[in-house]
Amino acid sequence: xxxxxxxxxxxxxxxxxxxxxxxxxxxxxxxxxxxxxxxxxxxxxxxxxxxxxxxxxxxxxxxxxxxxxxxxxxxxxxxxxxxxxxxxxxxxxxxxxxxxxxxxxxxxxxxxxxxxxxxxxxxxxxxxxxxxxxxxxxxxxxxxxxxxxxxxxxxxxxxxxxxxxxxxxxxxxxxxxxxxxxxxxxxxxxxxxxxxxxxxxxxxxxxxxxxxxxxxxxxxxxxxxxxxxxxxxxxxxxxxxxxxxxxxxxxxxxxxxxxxxxxxxxxxxxxxxxxxxxxxxxxxxxxxxxxxxxxxxxxxxxxxxxxxxxx
Amino acid sequence: xxxxxxxxxxxxxxxxxxxxxxxxxxxxxxxxxxxxxxxxxxxxxxxxxxxxxxxxxxxxxxxxxxxxxxxxxxxxxxxxxxxxxxxxxxxxxxxxxxxxxxxxxxxxxxxxxxxxxxxxxxxxxxxxxxxxxxxxxxxxxxxxxxxxxxxxxxxxxxxxxxxxxxxxxxxxxxxxxxxxxxxxxxxxxxxxxxxxxxxxxxxxxxxxxxxxxxxxxxxxxxxxxxxxxxxxxxxxxxxxxxxxxxxxxxxxxxxxxxxxxxxxxxxxxxxxxxxxxxxxx
Numbered sequence: 001x002x003x004x005x006x007x008x009x010x011x012x013x014x015x016x017x018x019x020x021x022x023x024x025x026x027x028x029x030x031x032x033x034x035x036x037x038x039x040x041x042x043x044x045x046x047x048x049x050x051x052x053x054x055x056x057x058x059x060x061x062x063x064x065x066x067x068x069x070x071x072x073x074x075x076x077x078x079x080x081x082x083x084x085x086x087x088x089x090x091x092x093x094x095x096x097x098x099x100x101x102x103x104x105x106x107x108x109x110x111x112x113x114x115x116x117x118x119x120x121x122x123x124x125x126x127x128x129x130x131x132x133x134x135x136x137x138x139x140x141x142x143x144x145x146x147x148x149x150x151x152x153x154x155x156x157x158x159x160x161x162x163x164x165x166x167x168x169x170x171x172x173x174x175x176x177x178x179x180x181x182x183x184x185x186x187x188x189x190x191x192x193x194x195x196x197x198x199x200x201x202x203x204x205x206x207x208x209x210x211x212x213x214x215x216x217x218x219x220x221x222x223x224x225x226x227x228x229x230x231x232x233x234x235x236x237x238x239x240x241x242x243x244x245x246x247x248x249x250x251x252x253x254x255x256x257x258x259x260x261x262x263x264x265x266x267x268x269x270x271x272x273x274x275x276x277x278x279x280x281x282x283x284x285x286x287x288x289x290x291x292x293x294x295x296x297x298x299x300x301x302x303x304x305x306x307x308x309x310x311x
Numbered sequence: 312x313x314x315x316x317x318x319x320x321x322x323x324x325x326x327x328x329x330x331x332x333x334x335x336x337x338x339x340x341x342x343x344x345x346x347x348x349x350x351x352x353x354x355x356x357x358x359x360x361x362x363x364x365x366x367x368x369x370x371x372x373x374x375x376x377x378x379x380x381x382x383x384x385x386x387x388x389x390x391x392x393x394x395x396x397x398x399x400x401x402x403x404x405x406x407x408x409x410x411x412x413x414x415x416x417x418x419x420x421x422x423x424x425x426x427x428x429x430x431x432x433x434x435x436x437x438x439x440x441x442x443x444x445x446x447x448x449x450x451x452x453x454x455x456x457x458x459x460x461x462x463x464x465x466x467x468x469x470x471x472x473x474x475x476x477x478x479x480x481x482x483x484x485x486x487x488x489x490x491x492x493x494x495x496x497x498x499x500x501x502x503x504x505x506x507x508x509x510x511x512x513x514x515x516x517x518x519x520x521x522x523x524x525x526x527x528x529x530x531x532x533x534x535x536x537x538x539x540x541x542x543x544x545x546x547x548x549x550x551x552x553x554x555x556x557x558x559x560x561x562x563x564x565x566x567x568x569x570x571x572x573x574x575x576x577x578x579x580x581x582x583x584x585x586x587x588x589x590x591x592x
Binding site: 022025026028029030031032033034035036037039040042043046047049050097098099101102104105106109110118120121122123124125127128129130131132133134135136138139140165168172196197198199202219222225226227228229233257260261264265269277278281284285288289291292293295296 | 394421514
């Protein structure tokens with residue numbers, strides 16, 4: 001860019017002093033910035049407003065009970081919370097190793113031309129709507145899992161597979177940023193000392209990047225736990241608490257998100273059932289809020305350390 | 312094993328894992344393309360569903376998605392761009408700024424179904440918009456804010472500091488500097504962010520479930536207080552709630568949705584590479 005595209009100085013209407021007009025513009029911009037805080041507050045307020053009766057009208061023992069039969073007045077949230085956790089744990093167990101190793105491949109091993117093909121592909125994956133993946137899981141993946149011995153193929157594992165793929169772009173891109181942020185001198189020093197590339201990666205680069213990798217995992221969990229449409233289609237939606245063990249991944253379960261999506265359309269406003277669905281929303285909001293606040297803490301401490309030259 | 316052998320094995324297995332991670336993306340898109348292309352013809356794209364969704368086309372759903380995307384843009388763009396200008400140009404390192412950043416991180420992390428609940432509580436019920444295009448656009452627009460704010464802020468920050476310094480030294484005010492010097496250079500990056508955000512909004516199902524989506528409407532909406540059909544919800548409805556639904560129509564709907572969303576992603580990507588190539592600073 002050599003010359004400014006337009007002449008400096010704009011023709012201002014004479015009836016408005018320039019300072020006053022700019023003051024208004026700058027106030028509006030300030031307001032837009034602040035509005036993000038207001039929106040978060042507003043979301044929380046409205047969830048509380050509609051969902052509070054959940055925690056006031058239902059005894060806690062009942063609320064954390066194991067029976068979710070809204071039509072009979074049983075509002076035990078435990079099966080839904082456990083369902084969400086099982087699917088999420090499954091997804092993380094798949095997505096984290098896969099994502100981390102792919103990030104290492106992209107950042108440390110792949111030649112430039114491969115990177116230029118793979119990165120847009122991963123961006124495309126991030127762009128596939130969850131309902132499309134859910135639909136595909138429902139018509140293709142579930143029958144395959146059914147043939148492997150599950151009665152319907154609609155299990156927590158089916159959901160975990162889909163969620164893992166949805167969380168993958170997040171895990172890959174943040175891990176890659178973390179690896180990229182490790183100074184080149186670290187790698188050079190390790191290699192100069194005679195370490196192989198693999199030794200350098202595993203003993204020098206990964207430890208230096210660990211806080212970024214933790215963030216990748218946390219945001220991956222956040223994405224997985226909040227996903228709705230795909231799990232609604234493929235996890236079977238059975239509000240049972242599966243027995244603890246490896247087998248729990250191959251049982252049908254029901255998540256918090258799927259419960260809201262499936263039941264909100266059928267309840268009347270103002271009923272306890274309606275309030276409880278908002279109550280589940282509060283639980284989800286709290287979980288993701290905690291995860292994201294914690295993750296951004298990590299980001300903060302990481303930049304601070306880098307500035308002080310400790311990273 | 313010597314460490315050189317370890318190195319070889321490690322690189323080999325990491326490469327294998329990377330292939331396992333990336334290959335399904337190609338398979339997924341290819342599979343939907345192959346299965347869905349047969350259903351797509353002029354009638355499918357230009358007529359309403361008939362015979363209880365089992366025949367006809369998906370025109371009302373396509374148009375509904377386009378209308379909602381437009382609505383999302385109208386709600387989201389002004390607030391997001393202004394907020395990005397605030398963060399990049401005005402905000403100092405104050406407690407308030409840190410709160411704004413924390414709010415944006417959290418907005419990005421809130422599950423889409425919770426946005427749906429929020430839209431239902433605020434726009435549909437409290438403000439009395441009913442299940443309507445207005446309520447759905449507001450919900451989707453707010454959900455899209457964090458993506459657009461972050462990318463727009465990055466684009467504004469990427470404009471070199473010396474542009475600002477020169478402009479200010481010539482006597483321009485802060486706002487004149489932003490309007491005439493910073494924004495024109497940041498515009499391609501901002502537009503990339505907007506398109507990416509809209510692409511995501513167009514494919515969302517959960518936020519529109521209770522705020523706007525209709526199961527079946529033969530007529531097109533006539534005002535922003537009407538309900539509308541939308542592609543993501545239509546795909547959900549026909550694949551779970553219509554018995555004996557022909558699979559080809561389901562795949563066809565999935566393909567159309569995928570194409571709309573991916574073409575937006577692609578346009579954004581092309582825009583970004585062109586912009587990088589043309590940039591001379």
